[in-house]
Amino acid sequence: MIxxxxMFKIADTFTPPLQTEWLAGLETLVGPVPGLRSLSIGRDLLRAERSWDFALVAEFDTLAHLAAYATHPLHLPLIALSGQHCEHIVSVDYECPDSTAPEMT
Amino acid sequence: MIxxxxMFKIADTFTPPLQTEWLAGLETLVGPVPGLRSLSIGRDLLRAERSWDFALVAEFDTLAHLAAYATHPLHLPLIALSGQHCEHIVSVDYECPDSTAPEMT
Incomplete structure (x- = not known):
């Protein structure tokens, strides 16, 4: 599993209505996007010095499914939205034991 | 659940042996650290332009447990290690449905 x-550090232009549109869009991806097992997106609570604004954690069956997600028609407008209204977006993609299996728990 | x-962008000084020590240390935290339900740390596979090096995803019962984790004696040397050998470390902490419950799956 991948x-x-x-992580997203938003710009001032990412207004609350745009954020709501973006979050709602992300919630529609699980199901239609092949190999996307789960997707969680959250707004930072702590607002510490090193805090950014949103984190997305998603799980895919394979790297191929992750690659297809990047160009899925439901996802493209959301990429455009965050790309337009974030100062920074960084990512890490890693191999992970199946989340239904115990994972250092 | 929190x-x-x-996310970690490492410096050249974070040598493979130091990374191994750091990763091994992180694996010891689930169990001794109160309220820490799970912890997953992974090394980036894609090495895309926006990729950083490691991501850590952990789940806590409450914000208070997260706060205690930040000063837990097992965790402090690991914070020192990554703090010393990373160019950037950013975080997002958010409220999340209990991962045992279905989460947009």
Missing amino acids: RHVV | RHVV
Whole structure:
């Protein structure tokens, strides 16, 4: 299983309505996107010095499914939205034991 | 439940042996650290332009448990190690449905 982790530092132009549109869009991806097992997106609570604004944690069956997700028609407008309204977006994609299996728990 | 997501962009000084020591240390935290339900740390596979090096995804019962983790004696040397050998460390901490419950799956 592949865990896809993305962090977003938003710009002032990413207004609350745009954020709501973006979050709602992300919630529609599980199901239609092949191999996407789960997707969680959250807004930072702590607002510490090193805190960014949102983190997305998604799980895919394979790297091929992750690659297809990057160009999926439901995802493209969301990429455009965050790309337009974030100062920084960074990601880490790593091999991870199947989340239904115990994972250092 | 609180999801704690941290991303690391390492410096050249973070040699493979130091990384191994750091990763091994992180694996010891689940169990001794109160309220820490799970912890997953992974090395980036894609090496894309926006890729950083490691992502950590951990889950805590509460924000208070997350706060205690930050000063736990087992964790402090690992914070020192990554702090000393990373160019950037950013985090997002967010409220998340209990991972045992279905989460947009």
